[in-house]
Amino acid sequence: GQAIGLSSLDDWVDVFRDRRLDVTGSALTLDAWVKPGQWAGSFPILTKGQSYGLQMRDSDTLEFGVRAGAGRATVAADVPADWYDNWHRVTGVYDGATLRLLIDGREVATAARTGTIDPGLYEVNVGRDAETQQDGLRTRTGRGLVDDVRIYPAALTATDLAADPVDRAALALDFDRFDRQGDFLSLGLSLSGTDGLVGSDRYLQPEVHEMAWAHAPIRFTATDAAAGKVRVHNEQQAGTLRVELRWAQQEVDRTLRSGSRTLTLTPGQTVDLDLGAAPANPHDRQRHLTLVATSRHDVAWAKRGWIVGQDQFSLGGRTVPGVLPGPAPTGPAPAATREGDLLTVAGQDWRYRFDARSGLLTSMRGDGRELLRAGPQLDVYRPPTSNETYSWGTDDRRIWHEVGLDRLRSTVTGFETSTEGGAVVVRVRSTSAGPDTEALLSFDQTQTYRIDARGTITLSNDVQARGSRAGSLPYLPRVGVAIQVNDDLDRFAWYGRGPHETYNDRRSGALMGVWKSTVEQEYVRYSRPQAYGNHTDAAWATLSDGKQSGLLVGGDLDVSVTPYDDLDRAEYDHQLPLVRNDGWVTLHAAAKETGMGETPNSVLNPFRVSPTARHHQELVLRPLTEAEVRAGGVVDSQAAAPCPPDVAVRADGEVTAGAAERVEVSVSARCADGLREVTATLAAPAGWTVTPATAELGTVAAGTPGTAVFQVTAPAGTDLGSHQLTATVAATSGGGFRDTVTATATVRTPLPAGSAWLSDLPWVDEANGWGPVEKDRSNAEQPRGDGRPLTIGGVRYDKGLGAHAPSVVSLDMAGRCTSFRSDVGVDDETGSGGSVVFEVWVDGERRARTGVLTGSAGAESLTVDVTGGRRLELRITDGGDGNGNDHGDWAAARLACAD
Numbered sequence: 094g095q096a097i098g099l100s101s102l103d104d105w106v107d108v109f110r111d112r113r114l115d116v117t118g119s120a121l122t123l124d125a126w127v128k129p130g131q132w133a134g135s136f137p138i139l140t141k142g143q144s145y146g147l148q149m150r151d152s153d154t155l156e157f158g159v160r161a162g163a164g165r166a167t168v169a170a171d172v173p174a175d176w177y178d179n180w181h182r183v184t185g186v187y188d189g190a191t192l193r194l195l196i197d198g199r200e201v202a203t204a205a206r207t208g209t210i211d212p213g214l215y216e217v218n219v220g221r222d223a224e225t226q227q228d229g230l231r232t233r234t235g236r237g238l239v240d241d242v243r244i245y246p247a248a249l250t251a252t253d254l255a256a257d258p259v260d261r262a263a264l265a266l267d268f269d270r271f272d273r274q275g276d277f278l279s280l281g282l283s284l285s286g287t288d289g290l291v292g293s294d295r296y297l298q299p300e301v302h303e304m305a306w307a308h309a310p311i312r313f314t315a316t317d318a319a320a321g322k323v324r325v326h327n328e329q330q331a332g333t334l335r336v337e338l339r340w341a342q343q344e345v346d347r348t349l350r351s352g353s354r355t356l357t358l359t360p361g362q363t364v365d366l367d368l369g370a371a372p373a374n375p376h377d378r379q380r381h382l383t384l385v386a387t388s389r390h391d392v393a394w395a396k397r398g399w400i401v402g403q404d405q406f407s408l409g410g411r412t413v414p415g416v417l418p419g420p421a422p423t424g425p426a427p428a429a430t431r432e433g434d435l436l437t438v439a440g441q442d443w444r445y446r447f448d449a450r451s452g453l454l455t456s457m458r459g460d461g462r463e464l465l466r467a468g469p470q471l472d473v474y475r476p477p478t479s480n481e482t483y484s485w486g487t488d489d490r491r492i493w494h495e496v497g498l499d500r501l502r503s504t505v506t507g508f509e510t511s512t513e514g515g516a517v518v519v520r521v522r523s524t525s526a527g528p529d530t531e532a533l534l535s536f537d538q539t540q541t542y543r544i545d546a547r548g549t550i551t552l553s554n555d556v557q558a559r560g561s562r563a564g565s566l567p568y569l570p571r572v573g574v575a576i577q578v579n580d581d582l583d584r585f586a587w588y589g590r591g592p593h594e595t596y597n598d599r600r601s602g603a604l605m606g607v608w609k610s611t612v613e614q615e616y617v618r619y620s621r622p623q624a625y626g627n628h629t630d631a632a633w634a635t636l637s638d639g640k641q642s643g644l645l646v647g648g649d650l651d652v653s654v655t656p657y658d659d660l661d662r663a664e665y666d667h668q669l670p671l672v673r674n675d676g677w678v679t680l681h682a683a684a685k686e687t688g689m690g691e692t693p694n695s696v697l698n699p700f701r702v703s704p705t706a707r708h709h710q711e712l713v714l715r716p717l718t719e720a721e722v723r724a725g726g727v728v729d730s731q732a733a734a735p736c737p738p739d740v741a742v743r744a745d746g747e748v749t750a751g752a753a754e755r756v757e758v759s760v761s762a763r764c765a766d767g768l769r770e771v772t773a774t775l776a777a778p779a780g781w782t783v784t785p786a787t788a789e790l791g792t793v794a795a796g797t798p799g800t801a802v803f804q805v806t807a808p809a810g811t812d813l814g815s816h817q818l819t820a821t822v823a824a825t826s827g828g829g830f831r832d833t834v835t836a837t838a839t840v841r842t843p844l845p846a847g848s849a850w851l852s853d854l855p856w857v858d859e860a861n862g863w864g865p866v867e868k869d870r871s872n873a874e875q876p877r878g879d880g881r882p883l884t885i886g887g888v889r890y891d892k893g894l895g896a897h898a899p900s901v902v903s904l905d906m907a908g909r910c911t912s913f914r915s916d917v918g919v920d921d922e923t924g925s926g927g928s929v930v931f932e933v934w935v936d937g938e939r940r941a942r943t944g945v946l947t948g949s950a951g952a953e954s955l956t957v958d959v960t961g962g963r964r965l966e967l968r969i970t971d972g973g974d975g976n977g978n979d980h981g982d983w984a985a986a987r988l989a990c991a992d
Contacts, residue, residue, distance in 0.1 A: 094240070094269040096126075097219065101133035101236035103281035105220035106266070109671050110662040113263045114141060114244060115212035119189030121159060122245040123147050124254060125219075127237060128180045134232030135222075138183060139242055142215030142224030147185050149235075155201075157185030157194045162208020168192040170201035180238075188248035198251065214494050216664060217244065217264065221282070228283045228483060242266040277667050280620075292620060299594045299617055300689075306602030310334060311358070311386040311402025318382050318406040321368035325386070325402075327358035334358045336386040336401060342371045344378045345413060345588060345730040346607035355389065371408050375765035377736055379632075380408035381605050405604050411763070412736055413588060413632035415728025416647035416713050420829035422546040426512045436510060438517045443548035443716070452505040452521040452540070459548065459716040462642045464582070466677040469552060469574030469714070471525050471538050474498050475624040475681075476661035477570075480690045482621070487567050487695050490661075496534035496562045497527015498570075499661070503538075517544045526560075534560040550714040554684070557707045561944030564918075565928055565972060568701035568949060570624070571651065572708040573683030578644055580678050582636040583612045585654050586726035589631030594653075598688030598700040600629045609725050612636075612654050612678050622663040622672075626653040627686055635717060635726035636680060643717030643726050644680075648710065651686040655679055684710035698925055698949070705950045735830035736764035738771070738793065740822045742838035750811040750842060753804040758820040758836070760790060761798040766827025768793040773801040776819045782806045793824070805840075812914065813844040813987065844987065850892045851915075851986040857905050857964070862976050863897035871895040871920045872980045883982050885918035886951030890984035895920060898929050898979035900969040910990035911960045916952040917943060920980040925949040928972025929981040935962035945972040952984060959988070 097106055108114070125139050125147065132152040140146030143158070143165055150156040150169055158167035173181070173196065184195040187206070194202040215223040219242055220235040241257075244264040259265040278293040290301050311334065314324040321342075327334050336358070341351040349372055356364065371380060386402040388395055395401070427440040436447040446456040457465040474493065481489035493499050507522035519542040526535035541553040556572055590600055591608035594617055608628075617625035628634075634652040637643025646652070657663070658679055659672040685708065688700030702708075721728055739761040748754045758775060762768045771790040775783050788801035805818065818840060823833045844850070852868040859866045863875065870880025872895040883890040893915070894902060919927040925948040933941040933955065941957045959965060965988075969981040 094267060096128070096238040096240035097268045098238050099130075099220040099235045101130075101233040103234060105218050105234055107664060108217040108219075108264065109668050110216040110664070111671075113246075114217050116145065116210050116244070116246045116263070117212055118246060119161070119187070119207070119209050120246065120248040121145055121185075121187045121210060122243070122247060122249040122254075123157065123185040124182070124241070124243040124245070124249075126180055126182050126240045129177050130236035130238075131177070133234070133236040135226070136235035136237065137218065137220060137222040137226070138235065138239060139217070139219055139244070140222045141217045142213045142222060144211055144213035144215065145185075145187075146222065147183055148222065155183060155194065155196065157192060159187050159192065159206070160211045160213065161187070162206060166192060166204060166206040168194045168202045168204040170194055170196070172196070184254060186248050198254070214490060219266070226282055230282055234282075240268055275667060277665055279665070292618060296618055298619065300599060302593050302602040303599045304602075305400075306403070309400075309402040311336060313384050313402065313404040315382065315406040316365070319408055320370045321382070322365065323368065323382075323384065324363055324365050325356060325358065326363040327360060329360050331360050333360065334401060335389045337389050339385045339387070340368055341383045342380065342408060343383060343606070344380045344410070346727070347730055349380070356386075374408075374410050376734070377410050377412045377763045378734075379410045379413050382406045382408050383604060403604070412734050414730050414732045414734035416633050416645070417735065417830070418547060418549060418715065418718070419733065421549075421831060422515060424515060424546055426515050427517050427544060427546055427548075429510055429512070429517045431510065436519065438519070438544050440546050440548055445544065445548070445550075447519060449508040450505065452503065452508060452523050454542070457644070457716065459642075464578060464642060464644045464716060466577035466579055468576035469540070469554070469682070469712070471501065471503060471523075471536060471556065472571060472573045472575035472681055472683065473536065473556070473569050474501070475570040475686075476622065478623045478689060479619065479621060480692065480695060482623075489567060489695075492566065493570075495530075496560070496566070497530030498534060500527045501525040501536070502528065513543075515545065518542065519544070532560060533562040534558060534566070548716060552712040552714060554710040554712065555707065558704050563704050563944065564950035564953065565945040565947045566704040566949070567925065567947070568687050568696065569704050570702070571681070571683040571686040572702055573651070573681065573685070573710060574712070576644075576646065576680045576682065576714075577677045578636055578680060580612075580656065580674070580676055581638045582643060583678065584637045584639050584726055585610045585612055585615060585634070586637070587628055587631050587634035587652055589628045589634075589650070589652065591628055594626050595629045596627055596686065596688045596700075597629055597651075598690070598697065603629075605630065607727055607730075609727070612656055615654055618666065622657075622660050622666060622669065624660075626655065628652050629686075633728060634680065634682070635721070635728070636678070637717055637722045637726040639722065639725070641719065641722055643722045645713070645715050645717055645721075645728065646680060646682045647713035648682065649684070651681075651683040653681045655681070682712060684708055701949065703951065733828035733830075735828065735832050736762075736826040737832035737834045738768055738822055738824050739763060740820055740834045740836040742775075742818055742820045742836050744805075744818065744838050744840050746840060748805060748807045748816070748840045748842055750807045750845065751809045753806045754840070756803045756805050756818060756838070758788070758801040758803065758822065759798050760793050760801070760822050760824070762793050762795040764827060765795050767795050768824040768826060771799060771822065771824040773820060773822045775803045775805070776821070777805055778816050780808045807842055810845060811842045813842060813848065813985065815839050815841050845989075847992065848987050848989045851902075851904065851967075851983065851988065852892055852894055854904060854988070856902055858901070858903040860899070860901045861897050862899050862979065866900060866902055867895035869893060871922050871982065872897045873922065881922055883984050884921040885916065885982055885984055887921065888952060890916070890982070893982055893984040893986050894967070896969050896981050896983070898969045898971045898976045898981060900981065902967045902983075904965045906959060906962055906965050906988065906990065908961055908963050910962070910965075910988045911958070912989045913955070913957045913959050913965065913987070914989075915955050915986040916984040917955055918946050918950060918952040918982060918984070919948040920982045921948070923948045923978040923980050926978030927980055928974055929979045930970045930972060931955065931981060931983075932968040932970065933957045934966040934968060935959050936964050947972070948978065
């Protein structure tokens with residue numbers, strides 16, 4: 094037959110990253126025939142990155158390796174004298190105890206190794222190692238002929254190999270037939286040259302919209318948007334611009350007022366315009382002023398009608414109608430029945446089902462039609478972007494794989510059902526982690542479904558990451574829920590930024606509005622398939638079939654839709670059919686999505702989703718009405734809508750233990766018809782007292798805030814710290830909607846009697862990796878006293894120690910102290926750099942140790958029992974990657990001791 098010929102000039106065979114090639118057990122056989130050509134510097138024969146492979150270690154050595162157990166293990170042997178320009182059969186076998194290497198059927202080397210195989214992130218290649226041969230390769234790839242490539246998820250014997258049992262193979266390539274099914278552009282080993290604004294075949298990527306906005310020659314400034322006063326400026330230093338300015342004052346998808354002006358702007362000229370005030374907004378609906386300037390004549394660089402500037406400004410208003418179909422019913426709750434692990438909640442013409450084992454809502458049927466496949470389920474991962482894929486940045490994809498983020502599995506830890514206020518409440522608690530990586534990273538999730546008699550679901554979703562590596566993650570890709578729906582719901586509509594994709598760091602060039610698309614049209618080409626199609630600032634999104642069925646999700650969202658849940662397994666667009674979902678599409682409804690960054694820089698800190706913060710999300714999930722389906726999935730922007738109150742908590746900032754402090758809760762009506770049946774409560778930390786339990790405010794008129802007064806007392810002995818007070822206000826707005834709003838205030842309690850700051854105590858000894866340990870300042874540089882205010886995760890501390898790994902500070906407690914407390918973390922002066930571990934030792938015994946904390950994480954609180962101890966040692970070590978930027982803070986470090 095035929096074989097594949099490799100020239101060493103950046104050519105190889107790329108195999109789709111099928112899950113069958115992710116061998117995860119403790120048995121593997123690799124087998125191939127090879128006719129090596131002249132040595133070209135490398136020859137990866139058959140590899141899946143460094144997870145497993147047969148390759149030439151050097152010109153005289155053949156190697157078989159697997160990543161299993163404690164790391165990567167290899168077995169190698171010298172090649173025979175007739176190796177080059179002759180056919181040889183090469184085989185590697187791993188049986189969970191031994192690695193064996195065979196050449197031409199003869200065993201030439203063995204090595205002991207136990208453990209299961211880590212399949213890694215990379216695709217199978219013939220003639221290249223996808224993990225090690227990327228950007229910056231200083232040698233050539235393989236040269237020679239390769240044939241009869243086999244991968245078996247089993248340890249084959251010599252008898253097995255002689256029979257060539259292809260039916261048992263996860264991969265069998267014979268290269269005997271070549272079918273040309275198309276062509277594609279590739280830059281070979283490197284994708285780093287294709288991450289600009291324009292693809293290799295001249296298609297525009299979505300960031301072009303942001304670039305066009307940033308470099309537009311016409312700039313707008315809203316001097317008073319509500320009054321219709323705007324400023325227009327020609328930024329060009331040469332060239333007069335003759336433009337038509339179109340403007341519109343819009344309420345969601347309705348145009349309230351609009352018009353146009355013709356302007357002639359000389360270079361650098363600015364004109365002020367008065368477009369007139371927007372109409373009154375008694376229902377506090379969300380409104381925007383949109384401005385678009387287009388060229389009036391053909392010019393050398395653009396045709397007439399070319400957009401030379403656009404922008405949009407808020408006109409106020411926060412309410413978006415149509416998310417809820419109306420006020421919640423006041424009658425009885427829907428029926429809820431449970432049979433084994435199946436919970437059914439049903440009302441008139443609808444029926445929903447939950448699976449208590451998986452914790453998922455598995456069915457939503459309305460008018461006899463099924464809307465749902467599965468969901469909502471935890472959604473914290475996305476197909477890595479180019480910046481997240483390669484090591485020119487932080488190589489996030491590798492980090493996510495190490496901690497199991499790309500293969501989470503959920504375990505239900507609680508499933509409860511109750512009836513509250515005319516609704517069925519289903520509360521699901523779960524923990525999600527990757528196989529064997531729970532200690533590194535896991536997620537605690539609580540989902541609370543409230544289902545009213547109409548079948549409208551309000552979902553409260555709380556997520557908290559835990560684990561030794563949580564604090565060292567640069568960021569989470571997103572936090573939210575993923576909802577799978579049947580793929581006949583292929584029409585997509587949303588109210589948010591559009592029409593092109595946007596991210597939190599790439600959204601200025603998009604306009605707020607109601608947009609329509611399809612699942613297929615949402616796909617965005619990049620040089621390598623990656624996360625795509627996100628839309629920021631969305632208040633609702635729908636998927637419908639255009640005939641009779643549809644589903645709405647509402648909230649404060651980043652939304653996207655895709656038929657490719659396994660997109661991260663595709664290397665090229667021609668592999669998309671291999672990763673297409675079988676019968677469903679997935680709607681991603683995120684509370685937050687991390688931005689895109691820029692080539693080759695990672696995402697800036699303000700646009701990252703914190704891996705350590707507690708994330709909360711409120712969603713509405715409901716079937717569309719027939720009218721909404723006929724409208725293309727667009728909801729009625731003039732429907733009645735909730736108008737919840739504005740709530741503020743006022744306190745003087747400090748609470749002295751044992752003394753009552755006055756706290757005020759202010760309630761204001763946003764809409765002209767005011768509020769009725771207003772009540773307020775105030776929650777404080779456990780052990781604190783609050784009076785009264787509930788304050789009745791009755792009616793609150795627009796323009797006249799109501800105030801509830803509470804007395805708050807912290808118990809004696811309350812430690813130093815910041816404490817949150819949470820006000821909860823329930824009110825009915827004019828449309829009959831009953832809303833609950835919370836607001837918080839932070840109060841501090843002072844250092845209690847008997848406690849002392851470590852920075853005020855004498856030290857027995859100190860050692861530091863860079864300069865001295867600083868008191869009440871960050872470490873900074875070499876000179877003593879050159880530090881800055883101690884700051885971790887944006888929180889500033891007046892007291893504490895600023896150190897640099899490796900660091901040790903020792904104190905003599907003389908057996909008088911009972912507890913040590915501190916907030917610890919990498920100081921913000923390092924940006925997102927630094928990775929450290931904090932340890933507390935008492936009399937030579939380690940009493941506490943954090944995981945690896947990085948500059949992208951917030952503070953972690955430590956409380957350590959030191960009762961009876963004499964010598965206290967505070968140690969900071971590097972995170973295992975050297976001590977560059979390892980500025981660690983013992984913030985608010987203090988000891989509680991007897992007099």
